[in-house]
Amino acid sequence: xxxxxxxxxxxxxxxxxxxGILLNNQPFDWDLKKISDKDFHILKDNKSYNVEVxxxxxxxxxxxxxxGDTIHTxxxxxxxxxxxEKMGMSSTKSAKLNDLKAPMPGLIYEMKVQVGDEVxxxxxxxxLVAMKMENAIKATGDGKVKSLKVxxxxxxxxNHIIMEFE
Numbered sequence: 407x408x409x410x411x412x413x414x415x416x417x418x419x420x421x422x423x424x425x426g427i428l429l430n431n432q433p434f435d436w437d438l439k440k441i442s443d444k445d446f447h448i449l450k451d452n453k454s455y456n457v458e459v460x461x462x463x464x465x466x467x468x469x470x471x472x473x474g475d476t477i478h479t480x481x482x483x484x485x486x487x488x489x490x491e492k493m494g495m496s497s498t499k500s501a502k503l504n505d506l507k508a509p510m511p512g513l514i515y516e517m518k519v520q521v522g523d524e525v526x527x528x529x530x531x532x533x534l535v536a537m538k539m540e541n542a543i544k545a546t547g548d549g550k551v552k553s554l555k556v557x558x559x560x561x562x563x564x565n566h567i568i569m570e571f572e
Contacts, residue, residue, distance in 0.1 A: 409483040465528065503549030503571035508562040512536030517558055519569070523551045532568065543568075 408420045419430050427434045437449040448455040460477055461470040467482040483491070503525070516533040519525060525545045534541045549571035556568050 407485060407488075409488060411481040411483070413478055414481075503545060503547045505567050505571070506531060506543070506545075506569045508534065508564055508566045508568055509543065510534070510536045510541075511563050512541070512561065514556050514558055514560050514562060514568070515540060517554065519551050521551050521553060525549055525551065525571075534562075 410418045410420055412418070420434075421428045421431075425433060427436075435450075439447045439449075441447055444459045446457045446459075448457055455473055458472040459469060460472050461468075463469070467484075467487070469480045469482070471478050471480060512534040513536075514532060515535045518530050518532055525531065525548065527545055527547050529545045530542045531545055532543050534543050552570040552572045554569050556562055556566070562568060
């Protein structure tokens with residue numbers, strides 16, 4: 407099942423069954439033809455629609471679609487997103503960073519950020535070598551680097567604070 411939220415106002419549940427696609431548990435009959443990577447033609451209830459994918463953020467599952475002269479924002483949530491949301495967590499929203507702690511003992515091989523750098527969720531902050539493997543440590547949310555508590559070449563233990571964020 408997939409939940410589609412359009413323009414933060416309209417919500418649809420989309421699922422695929424043997425019979426075809428269901429929209430809010432009702433059969434959804436349409437004809438979709440791909441014109442190019444960004445352009446599609448849809449035929450629904452004897453009406454023709456040209457759809458252009460203006461923007462596609464696959465990581466956040468947010469898409470901007472131009473239908474006619476109107477741009478619609480579509481936010482998709484899959485089963486995992488819905489389960490996390492039900493548990494009070496969110497897999498797609500960026501969280502504000504506080505402190506970055508070492509996830510395991512290791513050697514700080516390379517720092518990818520400096521004090522004052524703005525980081526976004528998913529940005530690589532540093533490379534930590536542990537058990538002869540290089541591990542890219544990524545930001546779990548958005549923030550600004552306030553201070554670095556270690557330097558390249560230093561060793562850290564698990565949960566040692568590596569950097570702080572504003």
